[in-house]
Amino acid sequence: MDLFLQLLVNGLISGAFYALSALGLTLVFGLMRVVNFAHGELYMVGGLIGWALTSNLGLDFFTSLLLVIIILGAAGYLIDRVLISRVRGEGEEAGILLTIGLSIFIVNTTLLVVGTAPEKVLLPFSNRPLFLGPVVVTQSRLFVVALCALLIAAAHLLIQRTKLGRAMRATFQDPMAACLVGIRSHQVYAMTFALGAALAGVAGMLLGSIYVAQANVGGLVSLKAFVVVILGGMGSFAGAIVGGLILGVTEALWGGYVATGYVDAIGFALVIAMLLFRPYGLFSRQAERA
Amino acid sequence: MQFERRFLLIAMGLAALLPFVVRDEYLAHIGVLILFSVTLAASFNLIVGYIGEFPLGHTAFLGVGAYAAAILSTRAGAPIYLTIPIAGLLSAATGLLIGGITLRLRGPFFVIVTLCFAEVLRLVANNWVGLTNGPMGISGVPTPHWIASQPILGQKISFYYIGWVIAALSLYVCYRFVYSNLGRGGVAVRENRFVAQSIGIKPYRYALLTFVIAATLCGFAGGFYAHYISYVGPEVFGFPFTVSMIIMVLLGGKGTLVGPVVGPVVVVLLEEYLRDFQDLRLSIFGLIVMAVVLFLPAGLMGFVARRRETYAPA
Numbered sequence: 001m002d003l004f005l006q007l008l009v010n011g012l013i014s015g016a017f018y019a020l021s022a023l024g025l026t027l028v029f030g031l032m033r034v035v036n037f038a039h040g041e042l043y044m045v046g047g048l049i050g051w052a053l054t055s056n057l058g059l060d061f062f063t064s065l066l067l068v069i070i071i072l073g074a075a076g077y078l079i080d081r082v083l084i085s086r087v088r089g090e091g092e093e094a095g096i097l098l099t100i101g102l103s104i105f106i107v108n109t110t111l112l113v114v115g116t117a118p119e120k121v122l123l124p125f126s127n128r129p130l131f132l133g134p135v136v137v138t139q140s141r142l143f144v145v146a147l148c149a150l151l152i153a154a155a156h157l158l159i160q161r162t163k164l165g166r167a168m169r170a171t172f173q174d175p176m177a178a179c180l181v182g183i184r185s186h187q188v189y190a191m192t193f194a195l196g197a198a199l200a201g202v203a204g205m206l207l208g209s210i211y212v213a214q215a216n217v218g219g220l221v222s223l224k225a226f227v228v229v230i231l232g233g234m235g236s237f238a239g240a241i242v243g244g245l246i247l248g249v250t251e252a253l254w255g256g257y258v259a260t261g262y263v264d265a266i267g268f269a270l271v272i273a274m275l276l277f278r279p280y281g282l283f284s285r286q287a288e289r290a
Numbered sequence: 291m292q293f294e295r296r297f298l299l300i301a302m303g304l305a306a307l308l309p310f311v312v313r314d315e316y317l318a319h320i321g322v323l324i325l326f327s328v329t330l331a332a333s334f335n336l337i338v339g340y341i342g343e344f345p346l347g348h349t350a351f352l353g354v355g356a357y358a359a360a361i362l363s364t365r366a367g368a369p370i371y372l373t374i375p376i377a378g379l380l381s382a383a384t385g386l387l388i389g390g391i392t393l394r395l396r397g398p399f400f401v402i403v404t405l406c407f408a409e410v411l412r413l414v415a416n417n418w419v420g421l422t423n424g425p426m427g428i429s430g431v432p433t434p435h436w437i438a439s440q441p442i443l444g445q446k447i448s449f450y451y452i453g454w455v456i457a458a459l460s461l462y463v464c465y466r467f468v469y470s471n472l473g474r475g476g477v478a479v480r481e482n483r484f485v486a487q488s489i490g491i492k493p494y495r496y497a498l499l500t501f502v503i504a505a506t507l508c509g510f511a512g513g514f515y516a517h518y519i520s521y522v523g524p525e526v527f528g529f530p531f532t533v534s535m536i537i538m539v540l541l542g543g544k545g546t547l548v549g550p551v552v553g554p555v556v557v558v559l560l561e562e563y564l565r566d567f568q569d570l571r572l573s574i575f576g577l578i579v580m581a582v583v584l585f586l587p588a589g590l591m592g593f594v595a596r597r598r599e600t601y602a603p604a
């Protein structure tokens with residue numbers, strides 16, 4: 001029973017991490033209908049910038065986090081204005097190819113600049129274990145989970161409560177009508193992508209303090225994020241959270257009770273099963289397939 | 291149709307004559323790589339161009355073919371003229387399974403689930419040590435006696451001709467496919483799914499058949515790869531092969547028959563030429579993919595075709 005509780009807590013924690021890393025992806029897909037294959041790479045860049053700022057430049061954690069948000073946001077804004085805006089309205093395939101090209105470029109350029117070595121973002125909290133009854137959690141993990149929850153709530157409020165968020169939702173419901181009432185839609189698209197990129201970067205930096213920040217981690221992150229997003233339904237925040245938790249818990253239980261070799265395959269098996277039986281996700285109501 | 295047929299015949303004819311002119315091991319090796327890539331690109335192009343979906347997990351079939359050939363020849367001692375066809379058949383079966391599931395999905399879902407399948411197969415190859423020897427891979431896939439007994443140049447040229455036969459077969463299959471009702475149906479579905487359905491084309495069945503054909507060709511290429519490199523590891527399921535397939539087909543022009551010949555020639559030569567910039571190479575490839583999507587959406591052949599139309603007498 002104790003083992004089960006411990007595995008469950010581990011799973012919930014890594015599930016929260018998965019949810020955070022999938023948030024940017026689900027946002028960009030849900031609002032812009034762009035499937036961002038460079039998501040994992042933005043995550044990786046965020047982690048590496050976080051590492052460079054905290055351990056090379058010696059900045060404190062929260063300043064670095066803010067800088068990462070700004071840098072990745074600006075990068076996302078530029079990516080949208082320079083690349084994605086050119087293929088807007090040409091269907092999904094052009095966007096998919098463009099972001100695949102972008103991800104190849106980012107990974108290999110980063111490998112060139114930073115190399116393959118795994119780096120760690122410095123965290124102001126120690127790795128000291130906390131004993132909560134039969135369950136052991138480290139301080140740093142608890143802190144990062146709390147920050148995850150905070151960020152998810154902040155992103156949700158940004159989209160639901162602010163003027164920019166309203167403009168976003170209006171644009172993606174009906175671009176033409178949004179233009180007619182004076183919303184600058186090109187600006188809104190760029191800001192949405194910037195937000196998606198910033199969320200990816202923040203996730204990269206936070207998780208770079210728990211796991212590692214490494215140049216070639218992006219592919220796996222993208223895949224896991226896709227798994228989470230499909231499990232929860234594309235474009236749904238609540239879905240991303242639940243999808244992340246499902247994935248985290250299933251992986252932890254499978255790894256604890258069955259075998260560790262195939263842990264990474266669990267997510268893919270879940271996705272394949274999911275798309276066969278509920279192709280529109282657990283929460284989304286509308287069907288995605290023709 | 292005329293242009294395509296002539297182009298393919300002349301290109302393959304020249305390729306068949308090439309070994310009489312080239313007496314250099316390195317150039318023969320590049321020739322083998324080009325022919326191998328032509329087979330891959332032809333197979334990838336069938337799905338991209340004639341189903342209109344984007345299979346990011348196409349390496350699944352390459353890997354299944356390569357592992358099938360490697361296991362058959364090292365464990366059972368099967369000769370090369372059996373292993374490559376069996377590799378194709380096994381890939382076809384895999385294609386039937388994967389296609390049967392994924393072709394019900396569209397757009398991003400198709401892309402991601404095909405990628406998931408390739409990733410699952412890679413994990414299986416990594417973990418099923420009893421069958422695949424795990425991360426170590428299978429080394430020492432035997433070269434047939436009649437090839438192994440020759441000097442190195444002769445070996446390369448023998449492989450070149452095996453590759454030529456496979457590439458020629460693939461292109462022939464693609465040619466017959468494109469100008470059959472199946473290919474025309476595929477184009478109709480790609481252009482307008484609902485109109486196609488209204489005139490009695492069954493998109494799912496057509497797409498599945500196309501998918502299986504593409505998987506078979508890719509399996510042949512995989513079997514050939516296993517014998518030529520004489521080593522197969524889990525990385526055959528990896529993303530780099532997919533990337534080069536994407537670049538070759540996009541650059542050549544998707545949905546054309548000439549594109550999968552032009553693309554591999556350009557890409558393999560470019561790759562060799564850029565070998566001096568080893569580390570920069572893949573970054574440049576990323577830029578090329580983006581540039582092609584933005585500026586040459588129909589690929590080199592689409593560009594050429596447009597120029598031809600512009601200058602054609604009215």
